[in-house]
Amino acid sequence: MKKTPLLVLALAVAPAFAANQDEAMTALAKNAGCLTCHHIEPGAKGPDGMAPIGPAWRDVAAKYKGVKGAQAQLTATVMKGSSPYESHWKGQVSGLSMPPNAVAIKEADAKKLVGWILALETKK
Template identity: 40%
Template structure:
């Protein structure tokens, strides 16, 4: 790759929003890990259990994103999930990350 193209590619990657790189670090920074874990139930279900439940549901990314933003109740038992103050982009990225587990 030509050096000027490499510099342009690095600059473009640096300009991408953090939400495009959702990970456990993003989940931790948005306080998701206070109630959830990747592989075991805490207050809420394990992220891997969520991924397994919705693995064939094509609407799952949008549904989970809305549950993150607006909260939900009754999907995993009696304890409701409160709404979370995250951007739509972060919620979408978090939903996709959870479903990838």
């Protein structure tokens, strides 16, 4: 019985932590300029009603679900940029490739952000 209050506290804190995490990650993405090209939710249009410049992050989560090493691979892509000759989202986005973001975000932060992106649940 002694342990009950701690357990109750942990249960109450967990959702608040998740919400804070969402806020922190959204702020990080905004500050690093990611949200100029990316939406979190699929379906939103880019400038002039064209396809969005980059893939929606919920779509990224769906594409790499269960893929081993996705976090490391995507963190490297975010830092170094993607190759227009090897587009992973051809035809789905209006941007040809992602420029390197190393000037805008630290690698450790990019890794955290990518981890958060990959954990986004796919909308049913």
